[in-house]
Every structure is written in C-alpha cells, then in structure tokens.
Amino acid sequence: MFEKILIANRGEIACRVIASAKRMGIATVAVYSEADRVAKHVREADESVCIGPPPTAESYLLGERIIQACRDTGAAAVHPGYGFLSENSEFAERLEKEGLVFIGPGAHAIRAMGDKITSKKLAAKADVSVIPGYDGVVPDADRAAEIAAGIGYPVMIKASAGGGGKGMRIAHDEASCRDGFERAASEALSSFGDERVFIEKFIDNPRHIEIQVLADAHGHAIALNERECSIQRRHQKVVEEAPSPFLNDETRSAMMAQAVALAKAVDYRSAGTVEFVVDENRNFYFLEMNTRLQVEHPITELITGLDLVEWMIRIAAGEPLTIDQEDIGINGWAIESRIYAENPLRGFLPSTGRIRRYRAPRNVPNMRIDTGVEEGSEISMFYDPMIAKLVTWGETREEAMNAMSVSLNRYYIRGVDTNIPFLSSILKHPVFRSGEINTSFIEREYPDGFATEPIDEGLLPGVVCALSSIHHRFHLRGGTITGQVEGYGRNVNLNWVVVIDGVEHSTRIKEGEDEDGMTVYLNDQPYRVRDDWVIAEPVYQGRVNGIEVNLQIEKHDFRYDFVCDSYAGRVIVCRPNTAELARLMPFKPPPDLSRFLLSPMPGLLVSMSVEVGQQVKPGEELAVIEAMKMENSLRAEQSCVVSKVLAEPGSKLEVDQPILEFE
Amino acid sequence: MVEDSSYMFVTGPDVVKTVTHEEVSAEDLGGAITHTTRSGVADLSFENDVHTLLMTRRLFNFLPLNNRSMPPLRETSDIPGRIEMSLDTLIPDNPNLPYDIKELIHKVVDEGDFLELQPDYAKNIITGFARIEGSTVGIVANQPMVLAGCLDINASIKGARFVRFCDAFNIPIVTFVDVPGFMPGTSQEYGGIILHGAKLLFAYAECTVPKITVITRKAYGGAYDVMSSKHLRGDVNLAWPSAEIAVMGPKGAVEIIFREEAKDPEQLARREAEYREKFANPFVAGRRGFIDDVILPHATRMRVCRSLAMLKDKSLKNPWKKHANIPL
The missing domain is CATH 3.90.226.10 (2-enoyl-CoA Hydratase; Chain A, domain 1)
Structure with missing residues (x-):
C-alpha cells in the first residue's frame, strides 16, 4: 500500500479523497492555486504544495507541476478526482514514466473510451447495445426509408457535418422519413456545404441511467448497480438517485452485465461509469464510458456500503478486488442534490463571492454532505460553482425524498445565491415524486425558468402559527427590557396578524404557557407549536400539530426574511390595529423597470455601445460589462429609443443598478 | 421620513422660484430621498407611515429614557x-x-x-x-x-x-x-x-x-x-x-522617503519590502x-x-x- 498520495484536485472531491486516505492510514498531499491558499482541502491534507496562479490552465491542469509536487513531497501515487487531469491519458502515461501510480484506469482505457467513435465500436464488439443506426452515407430517399424500416421508427436523420440542430429531422413513418431526408440533405448542403446525412434511432424522452463498475488489475470486474441521472439542466446533472425508480431486475442485470463486459473488453482497472440512455420501453443503449470517479458516486456508496475511493486506491496499489458480484445488493434508496452557487430566479446566473453564513443541516438522520467550503470561503469565478453535494438515504424512495426536502430547508447559506429553492421545488414536484422522469423534465416542467412558489396549502397553517409564535417570543423578550417607567410596564399582546404576500392571517396566542410550547389559534382552530428554537436562530425546526415545519427566518428591522421550501419572501407580524392601519396605506407599485437596462451582475462598465436618442433593435448590443474577468454584452430585448445614459463607462456597477433609460 | 409624502425645507419650491428663479419640485428640494442621500438631514426613510412608526419604536429600544x-x-x-x-x-x-x-x-x-x-x-x-x-x-x-x-x-x-x-x-x-x-x-x-x-x-x-x-x-x-x-x-x-499602523502605506511612504532613488524601481521595490516588513x-x-x-x-x-x-x-x-x- 502507498504511504503517501497526492490529490491533484480541489474542493469537495479533494476533501472526499483525503477523508478515505486518512481512514486507510495514508498520508495526503494537497495541491492548491493561489486562490485556494486557505481552502478546506489544503487544511485537511497533511501537506500542501502551491502549484500556481488561480486560472486552472496555470495550476490544476499543469501535469508537470503535479509531478514536481510528487517529487518534492515523496508521494507515490496521484488521485485525480474528477475533471482537471482525471481523463487525460497523457498525464497517466507521464506518471507511469516517472514511476508514479495514477489512481485510475490505464492510459489505454482512457484513450479508448475518450473517443466517441472508438468507444462505440469497442462497445459494439463487446456486445453492448449501441444506438442502432447506419453510419454510412445515405445516397437517396428510397435507401433512407429502407434503412429506417430496418432500424425501426422513430428515427433521426442527421447531417454528418451537423451541429446545433441544423440539418436534423425526426421521422415517425416512411413518408416523413422521405421528406425529412430531402430536407435534411438540402439544409445540410446550404448550412455546411456537405449534403451527407446519416440515420440513427431516435429515442423519445430518454432517461439517463448509468452503471458504476469496479475492476481490478487481475481481470475481475463487478457492477455496483445503477444511478438515475435524468434530472438535468442544460446537460448538467442536478438531482441523481440510486437505484432508478424505472429499472426492473431484468433490465438492471442486463445493463450490469454489459457494463462489466465493456470494462473487461478495454482491460479496465479502477472505478468507472458506463452511461446509457434508456427509452420508455426499457430498451437501453450505450452512450459513453467515464473513466473516472463520478461526482454522484456517493449515492452508489450509500446503497452498497462500499467506499469507492478506498477501492480505487487499493486497486491502484495492485490489490485484488475481493468482492464478488453476488455480494452486491441494493440497500434502501439514496438521492443526491447538487447545490450550486447560482441564482435560479435570474435564469441560473452564476453567483460568486464570499459565503458569509454557512450552516449545514442539523438533526437529519442518514444525511451526508460532501463539500469543500465552509463559512468565509470564497466561491471563485475560476472554478466550478458547486458548493456541496447533499445526499440523503432512506429505506424507501419516499423516505429519502422527505429527508432531502427537510435537509434542503435546513441548509443555511448566505452571501452567494444558491439553487436550493429550485431543488426544493423539484423534490416536491408530483412528476418527480412519481418517478416518471426523463432528461426533458426540467425543460418541460419549468419552461420559463424558476420563480418562487407559494407555500403548500397543507403546510400554510403550520407555517403561519410558527411565525406567530416566533414573533410572540420576540415580543415577550422585549417586555423584559430595563429602564421602563414604573407602573407603566408593557401589556402583553396575544393577537398577532401574520402578513404573507399581502394576505393577512389572524392568530391568537393561548394565554399562559403550555408545559412544552405554545398553542396558537388560527381560524378558531388550536395549533400546538413545539420546537426548540431560540431567538436569532436562523433555522427553525419544529412541529405544529405534529406536522413538521422547517423554516429559515431572519429578523430585519420590523419584518422577517423567510424561506420555506421553494418560497422565499418577507413577512410582517403585527398587532391587529397596526394591520388595520397598514391596510389604509397607499399601495406603491414597484417602479416600472422595463424602461431601464439594469446591470444583471456586479462588475465594471467597460463601454457603452449606444447614445442618447439612438434607436435600437432587439438583439443590438447596448453596453459591455466586465464581471469575473469576462466581458458580457448586454443586448436590447425589444426595439426602443435610448433616452438617458445613467452610468459612465469605467464605473463600477452593482446588481440592478440602472445603466440606460428608454423612452 | 416617509417616502413620497413628507418634505422638509426652510423655504418651499414657490419661494425658491420667486427668489432665485430656480425651478425645483418639493420632492427634489426636500423629499425623503434628498435628505437621506444628499443632505444627511434625515437618518432613515420608509415606504409608509406604519413602517416609519415601527422603526421609530425600534430606534427607541436602544436608547435610555434620558x-x-x-x-x-x-x-x-x-x-x-x-x-x-x-x-x-x-x-x-x-x-x-x-x-x-x-x-x-x-x-x-x-x-x-x-x-x-x-x-x-x-x-x-x-x-x-x-x-x-x-x-x-x-x-x-x-x-x-x-x-x-x-x-x-x-x-x-x-x-x-x-x-x-x-x-x-x-x-x-x-x-x-x-x-x-x-x-x-x-x-x-x-x-x-x-x-x-x-x-x-x-x-x-x-x-x-x-x-x-x-x-x-x-x-x-x-x-x-x-x-x-x-x-x-x-x-x-x-x-x-x-x-498596518503607520503614517501612510508602504508604497507612498517609500516614494517620499527615498525620493532620490525614484529612478531605480528595483531599489524602490526593495525599500518598499523593507518598509512593509518593518512598519506594515x-x-x-x-x-x-x-x-x-x-x-x-x-x-x-x-x-x-x-x-x-x-x-x-x-x-x-x-x-x-x-x-x-x-x-x-
């Protein structure tokens, strides 16, 4: 076994590998860029080496620096994590030449699987089912119809030189196939100057399901069940689960057998993942093989009880894989949510900056968090914006989903925006809960992006009563203040109006304290509020009439900022007479911002492309903002006339700061 | 101050116009925005009277009776x-x-x-x-x-x-x-x-x-x-x-103390490092x-x-x- 290994990565995966190495008694070396000097993975490793400036091309991607770091520290092996150098066959080869061990597959396997065409050919040779198609050039429409009939409808006719959906047609029958062929070919000719097209089976609403494999250097390979990764946003996985709610034993074993066969065919060693697309009839087709540890590996670990990193290290050290396929079962259900620093309310715009407040969920059983950040960490523009992977486990899918919802509600992160409300929304979405998901789930269910959603009807009374009791505790505490005029002490008020989004809910606190909490009346119904909340705790966990209520609540002046599932908003709790007066206040509509160009992000106004009085057309560039070292062009959404320029080039902009006014 | 409905000024817009021929609205002359951002006369401003009164209570919460x-x-x-x-x-x-x-x-x-x-x-x-x-x-x-x-x-x-x-x-x-x-x-x-x-x-x-x-x-x-x-x-x-408790930042200080070495940026950088080490x-x-x-x-x-x-x-x-x- 190695005495010391180096982890050529950063963030949560570096911390993850360090944790396994520590458990195995192996010393660890972290590498870091100048931006990561005080990062968590640097502190957790036994030693650390700085390998260059923040951009990845000048640090984490430089194999030479990593090898030098190994020489300097005496590390015998390198774990690449995922991304960066993990699927770089040249790096793996270089390490070998230096007498160092790459904790991953051999360079030949990386190379073979890294190429889409070779990998497909190899897969076909190993009897792995690949997407049926005709990879030769289709000469005419008759031949196209013949081929399509052979493959089975629906089929996709695609330009060989294609891209971006141009020259692509989907055909459901012979007529549309002939027609599609003509159109695709002519479109291909006009767009790419190349009229060659090919035909392949079209998979409608596919699921993305992958099989984890583990193989040693002695020819033994096993499959560790599947992971369902269909919930994706722009090909980025968001929520993953294991096992898949869709597979039956038969399909599962067939997929696992094929994955193992493929691993053996490329002489695979270490942990790897074989990705498949699965259609509605449980036909599955090979997509590609990832020759590294996947981001979503924890869910496999939770249902199999194995430590994949540990096995990667053992296999790299030449140890045989002592587990047989029969030993692998499925224990319960695991779900992973990827928490990203992005703003779901603003089209998932990345959010960078300092994490001012960070508190992981507490008191959730069977929860695991893989993260590389802590309070005070910086989400830098240089790296992946993933904050953490939140994983929950349950005996059943239902249990795992509920635990996930609770954990998301208790995950308190401030300073950067996160996709937590969006994840909460997915977790309670009826389609997701039914398990009838596929890769178009987000596109189909959130066609206009994400907006904050009202609190569930069923949960609302509990939330209102919890808010009322929270405010009452502030009120009672306020009564203990010193310096009151004697004889004129404060009267305790018991009636509270909770105003959420302009809707008033009248509550009354039961006089005198219950033994273990408060009773709040709402619509003359008693609600028993039980919790261990203390004033100023940002996370509220309690039960109202036995129903669990989880909130994030922060008092700001006279109102509360509060978050519950996919709802985020402000709430005022006040006396009935205050509410009555508030009703008389004039309603001030928020300013009409459609007449303004607002800065979508903090940054520097580099240049202004228009001037006062200029007529602009939709799509025309208005201004350029530099943010995160990237120049972002702001374009007109509709045709309009510029009436005022509100910011000077060279000035610093804040989010939502107006730049231009239109007529 | 309450936004959009409260104003404070020594002389109102009409007098201003007669005396100085300056045309200005009451809002621009002495509205809540003016006094909280430009003049510094008001401490805080709020959307309406109710919010303003609630915040006044909050302020008094911090203060002694006299x-x-x-x-x-x-x-x-x-x-x-x-x-x-x-x-x-x-x-x-x-x-x-x-x-x-x-x-x-x-x-x-x-x-x-x-x-x-x-x-x-x-x-x-x-x-x-x-x-x-x-x-x-x-x-x-x-x-x-x-x-x-x-x-x-x-x-x-x-x-x-x-x-x-x-x-x-x-x-x-x-x-x-x-x-x-x-x-x-x-x-x-x-x-x-x-x-x-x-x-x-x-x-x-x-x-x-x-x-x-x-x-x-x-x-x-x-x-x-x-x-x-x-x-x-x-x-x-x-x-x-x-x-860093000093008369000024290392760069500025060195440029003044070693003015005669200003033509030699290397020497100056060395001096700056020295100053930083000693005083920053x-x-x-x-x-x-x-x-x-x-x-x-x-x-x-x-x-x-x-x-x-x-x-x-x-x-x-x-x-x-x-x-x-x-x-x-």
Missing part, C-alpha cells in the same frame, strides 16, 4: 464567547481589495442585530446601534467598499455627530478601523476638510463613555489618529494581525503602547465583550468649562 440613565439592557441568548472562525478570512490577501465591514459588525454584535443610521449618506463610514451582552453600543466603522473607506467631509460630520449623540446618552462606542487616510483633492480642501475632519477628532477626544477600537487593516496617518486612537483616550485599542504590522504601535493587544479576528466578539464588561463602571469627568469649543 441623558442621566444608563442605556437599557435586554436579555439575549447570544453568548459573549462566540467564536467566528470565518472572520479569519475576512481580510483579502491583496491589501487593495475591499471587503464588507458590515460582516464584521454583524458577527460581533448580539444576534447580528444592527440598526444602521444614515445608510445612504456618506457610505464610507458606517454608524448605528447594536447590543453587546444585551446592552446598547454605538458602532462606528470605516467601510472599505466605498471610497476605500477614506474619511471625507461628509463622513467626518456624520461620524462626529453620532459619537456625540452616544456620549450624550451614555452609550459606549465600538470603532472598527480600516482607513487609508483623509480624502485628498481640491473639493475637499476648499470645502474645509481641516475644519470638518477636526469635528470627528474633537468628538472622540471629548467623549467620556467607554471606547473600544479594533483596527482590522489600514490605520494610516491623521485618519488613524481620528478614529478613536489611544491618543484620543481610547480605553481598549485592539488590532488584528493584519493591521501592529507591533511597532504595540511596542509604544498605542495598541493594548493584537487579537485573532475570530476572537473579536469575545474581546470586545470582555473589554466592555471591564469598562462598565468607567467614570471620567472632563475639566470644567462653560462649554467645549468644537470646530463648527
């Missing part, structure tokens, strides 16, 4: 020994990068509860009330996010008025310092920065309530002096290890007694709480005079 009573005490479950590890990474590696001093304020005071006054006026200095161990304190802090935290005329006046308010009502003052100096330039000098800057100096010097100072980063020259330094009878002056730290000031202790950022709340507890019964009387002569 200038002879002590500020009120309120229970809190926030412990004085709370450690905030994240403050250790608050100061960026690069001394020219800003950071938000409000994060420090929120993490030091009870329950993160801070009522900021004049938040939209002279944003380079922050003033407001908070509680420490349940008792009201006034917070004054330079804001590196705005004008690098430089003191200008408006900031000096805003700070001075707040310090005197606290002193008048027996409210201890906690000052967080990260100030690169006074704002240079003709508009400031013509406007009388010497006179107005002295107001802040005078206010701190004259005030007799407990004064705790924490220097987080830059404390340069005259501006350092003004910000509740030991020289102005600061009671407990603490510094983070990142503090809190220890020189500590050796002379201007700093009581160098503390780790994560322990700031604990040290501020302890210092205030120690100074609870501070009693100090200024020599008798008819009244002080603050440079008005």
Whole structure:
C-alpha cells in the first residue's frame, strides 16, 4: 500500500479523497492555486504544495507541476478526482514514466473510451447495445426509408457535418422519413456545404441511467448497480438517485452485465461509469464510458456500503478486488442534490463571492454532505460553482425524498445565491415524486425558468402559527427590557396578524404557557407549536400539530426574511390595529423597470455601445460589462429609443443598478 | 421620513422660484430621498407611515429614557464567547481589495442585530446601534467598499455627530478601523476638510463613555489618529494581525522617503519590502503602547465583550468649562 498520495484536485472531491486516505492510514498531499491558499482541502491534507496562479490552465491542469509536487513531497501515487487531469491519458502515461501510480484506469482505457467513435465500436464488439443506426452515407430517399424500416421508427436523420440542430429531422413513418431526408440533405448542403446525412434511432424522452463498475488489475470486474441521472439542466446533472425508480431486475442485470463486459473488453482497472440512455420501453443503449470517479458516486456508496475511493486506491496499489458480484445488493434508496452557487430566479446566473453564513443541516438522520467550503470561503469565478453535494438515504424512495426536502430547508447559506429553492421545488414536484422522469423534465416542467412558489396549502397553517409564535417570543423578550417607567410596564399582546404576500392571517396566542410550547389559534382552530428554537436562530425546526415545519427566518428591522421550501419572501407580524392601519396605506407599485437596462451582475462598465436618442433593435448590443474577468454584452430585448445614459463607462456597477433609460 | 409624502425645507419650491428663479419640485428640494442621500438631514426613510412608526419604536429600544440613565439592557441568548472562525478570512490577501465591514459588525454584535443610521449618506463610514451582552453600543466603522473607506467631509460630520449623540446618552462606542487616510483633492480642501475632519477628532477626544477600537487593516496617518486612537483616550485599542499602523502605506511612504532613488524601481521595490516588513504590522504601535493587544479576528466578539464588561463602571469627568469649543 502507498504511504503517501497526492490529490491533484480541489474542493469537495479533494476533501472526499483525503477523508478515505486518512481512514486507510495514508498520508495526503494537497495541491492548491493561489486562490485556494486557505481552502478546506489544503487544511485537511497533511501537506500542501502551491502549484500556481488561480486560472486552472496555470495550476490544476499543469501535469508537470503535479509531478514536481510528487517529487518534492515523496508521494507515490496521484488521485485525480474528477475533471482537471482525471481523463487525460497523457498525464497517466507521464506518471507511469516517472514511476508514479495514477489512481485510475490505464492510459489505454482512457484513450479508448475518450473517443466517441472508438468507444462505440469497442462497445459494439463487446456486445453492448449501441444506438442502432447506419453510419454510412445515405445516397437517396428510397435507401433512407429502407434503412429506417430496418432500424425501426422513430428515427433521426442527421447531417454528418451537423451541429446545433441544423440539418436534423425526426421521422415517425416512411413518408416523413422521405421528406425529412430531402430536407435534411438540402439544409445540410446550404448550412455546411456537405449534403451527407446519416440515420440513427431516435429515442423519445430518454432517461439517463448509468452503471458504476469496479475492476481490478487481475481481470475481475463487478457492477455496483445503477444511478438515475435524468434530472438535468442544460446537460448538467442536478438531482441523481440510486437505484432508478424505472429499472426492473431484468433490465438492471442486463445493463450490469454489459457494463462489466465493456470494462473487461478495454482491460479496465479502477472505478468507472458506463452511461446509457434508456427509452420508455426499457430498451437501453450505450452512450459513453467515464473513466473516472463520478461526482454522484456517493449515492452508489450509500446503497452498497462500499467506499469507492478506498477501492480505487487499493486497486491502484495492485490489490485484488475481493468482492464478488453476488455480494452486491441494493440497500434502501439514496438521492443526491447538487447545490450550486447560482441564482435560479435570474435564469441560473452564476453567483460568486464570499459565503458569509454557512450552516449545514442539523438533526437529519442518514444525511451526508460532501463539500469543500465552509463559512468565509470564497466561491471563485475560476472554478466550478458547486458548493456541496447533499445526499440523503432512506429505506424507501419516499423516505429519502422527505429527508432531502427537510435537509434542503435546513441548509443555511448566505452571501452567494444558491439553487436550493429550485431543488426544493423539484423534490416536491408530483412528476418527480412519481418517478416518471426523463432528461426533458426540467425543460418541460419549468419552461420559463424558476420563480418562487407559494407555500403548500397543507403546510400554510403550520407555517403561519410558527411565525406567530416566533414573533410572540420576540415580543415577550422585549417586555423584559430595563429602564421602563414604573407602573407603566408593557401589556402583553396575544393577537398577532401574520402578513404573507399581502394576505393577512389572524392568530391568537393561548394565554399562559403550555408545559412544552405554545398553542396558537388560527381560524378558531388550536395549533400546538413545539420546537426548540431560540431567538436569532436562523433555522427553525419544529412541529405544529405534529406536522413538521422547517423554516429559515431572519429578523430585519420590523419584518422577517423567510424561506420555506421553494418560497422565499418577507413577512410582517403585527398587532391587529397596526394591520388595520397598514391596510389604509397607499399601495406603491414597484417602479416600472422595463424602461431601464439594469446591470444583471456586479462588475465594471467597460463601454457603452449606444447614445442618447439612438434607436435600437432587439438583439443590438447596448453596453459591455466586465464581471469575473469576462466581458458580457448586454443586448436590447425589444426595439426602443435610448433616452438617458445613467452610468459612465469605467464605473463600477452593482446588481440592478440602472445603466440606460428608454423612452 | 416617509417616502413620497413628507418634505422638509426652510423655504418651499414657490419661494425658491420667486427668489432665485430656480425651478425645483418639493420632492427634489426636500423629499425623503434628498435628505437621506444628499443632505444627511434625515437618518432613515420608509415606504409608509406604519413602517416609519415601527422603526421609530425600534430606534427607541436602544436608547435610555434620558441623558442621566444608563442605556437599557435586554436579555439575549447570544453568548459573549462566540467564536467566528470565518472572520479569519475576512481580510483579502491583496491589501487593495475591499471587503464588507458590515460582516464584521454583524458577527460581533448580539444576534447580528444592527440598526444602521444614515445608510445612504456618506457610505464610507458606517454608524448605528447594536447590543453587546444585551446592552446598547454605538458602532462606528470605516467601510472599505466605498471610497476605500477614506474619511471625507461628509463622513467626518456624520461620524462626529453620532459619537456625540452616544456620549450624550451614555452609550459606549465600538470603532472598527480600516482607513487609508483623509480624502485628498481640491473639493475637499476648499470645502474645509481641516475644519470638518477636526469635528470627528474633537468628538472622540471629548467623549467620556467607554471606547473600544479594533483596527482590522489600514490605520494610516491623521485618519488613524481620528478614529478613536489611544491618543484620543481610547480605553481598549485592539488590532488584528493584519493591521498596518503607520503614517501612510508602504508604497507612498517609500516614494517620499527615498525620493532620490525614484529612478531605480528595483531599489524602490526593495525599500518598499523593507518598509512593509518593518512598519506594515501592529507591533511597532504595540511596542509604544498605542495598541493594548493584537487579537485573532475570530476572537473579536469575545474581546470586545470582555473589554466592555471591564469598562462598565468607567467614570471620567472632563475639566470644567462653560462649554467645549468644537470646530463648527
């Protein structure tokens, strides 16, 4: 076994590998860029080496620096994590030449699987089912119809030189196939100057399901069940689960057998993942093989009880894989949510900056968090914006989903925006809960992006009563203040109006304290509020009439900022007479911002492309903002006339700061 | 002030028009936005009357009944020994990068509860009330996010008025310092920065309530002096290890001291490094007694709480005079 290994990565995966190495008694070396000097993975490793400036091309991607770091520290092996150098066959080869061990597959396997065409050919040779198609050039429409009939409808006719959906047609029958062929070919000719097209089976609403494999250097390979990764946003996985709610034993074993066969065919060693697309009839087709540890590996670990990193290290050290396929079962259900620093309310715009407040969920059983950040960490523009992977486990899918919802509600992160409300929304979405998901789930269910959603009807009374009791505790505490005029002490008020989004809910606190909490009346119904909340705790966990209520609540002046599932908003709790007066206040509509160009992000106004009085057309560039070292062009959404320029080039902009006014 | 419906002015828009031929709306002349962002006459503004009254109550919550009573005490479950590890990474590696001093304020005071006054006026200095161990304190802090935290005329006046308010009502003052100096330039000098800057100096010097100072980063020259330094009878002056207490920043200082070497950038860089090594730290000031202790950022709340507890019964009387002569 190695005495010391180096982890050529950063963030949560570096911390993850360090944790396994520590458990195995192996010393660890972290590498870091100048931006990561005080990062968590640097502190957790036994030693650390700085390998260059923040951009990845000048640090984490430089194999030479990593090898030098190994020489300097005496590390015998390198774990690449995922991304960066993990699927770089040249790096793996270089390490070998230096007498160092790459904790991953051999360079030949990386190379073979890294190429889409070779990998497909190899897969076909190993009897792995690949997407049926005709990879030769289709000469005419008759031949196209013949081929399509052979493959089975629906089929996709695609330009060989294609891209971006141009020259692509989907055909459901012979007529549309002939027609599609003509159109695709002519479109291909006009767009790419190349009229060659090919035909392949079209998979409608596919699921993305992958099989984890583990193989040693002695020819033994096993499959560790599947992971369902269909919930994706722009090909980025968001929520993953294991096992898949869709597979039956038969399909599962067939997929696992094929994955193992493929691993053996490329002489695979270490942990790897074989990705498949699965259609509605449980036909599955090979997509590609990832020759590294996947981001979503924890869910496999939770249902199999194995430590994949540990096995990667053992296999790299030449140890045989002592587990047989029969030993692998499925224990319960695991779900992973990827928490990203992005703003779901603003089209998932990345959010960078300092994490001012960070508190992981507490008191959730069977929860695991893989993260590389802590309070005070910086989400830098240089790296992946993933904050953490939140994983929950349950005996059943239902249990795992509920635990996930609770954990998301208790995950308190401030300073950067996160996709937590969006994840909460997915977790309670009826389609997701039914398990009838596929890769178009987000596109189909959130066609206009994400907006904050009202609190569930069923949960609302509990939330209102919890808010009322929270405010009452502030009120009672306020009564203990010193310096009151004697004889004129404060009267305790018991009636509270909770105003959420302009809707008033009248509550009354039961006089005198219950033994273990408060009773709040709402619509003359008693609600028993039980919790261990203390004033100023940002996370509220309690039960109202036995129903669990989880909130994030922060008092700001006279109102509360509060978050519950996919709802985020402000709430005022006040006396009935205050509410009555508030009703008389004039309603001030928020300013009409459609007449303004607002800065979508903090940054520097580099240049202004228009001037006062200029007529602009939709799509025309208005201004350029530099943010995160990237120049972002702001374009007109509709045709309009510029009436005022509100910011000077060279000035610093804040989010939502107006730049231009239109007529 | 209530937004869109309240106005304050000495002479209204009609008189202004007759006398000076200047056309201005009531809103622009003396509305809530004008007074909270331009004139500094009003402290806060709100959407409507109800919000304004609720906030007035919140403000009164921090104040004693009169200038002879002590500020009120309120229970809190926030412990004085709370450690905030994240403050250790608050100061960026690069001394020219800003950071938000409000994060420090929120993490030091009870329950993160801070009522900021004049938040939209002279944003380079922050003033407001908070509680420490349940008792009201006034917070004054330079804001590196705005004008690098430089003191200008408006900031000096805003700070001075707040310090005197606290002193008048027996409210201890906690000052967080990260100030690169006074704002240079003709508009400031013509406007009388010497006179107005002295107001802040005078206010701190004259005030007799407990004064705790924490220097987080830059404390340069005259501006350092003004910000509740030991020289102005600061009671407990603490510094983070990142503090730089000097007449000016290393670069500027070297360019003046070694003016004859200005043509040799290499030599100058060496001198700068030397200066940085020698003076860009809190220890020189500590050796002379201007700093009581160098503390780790994560322990700031604990040290501020302890210092205030120690100074609870501070009693100090200024020599008798008819009244002080603050440079008005």
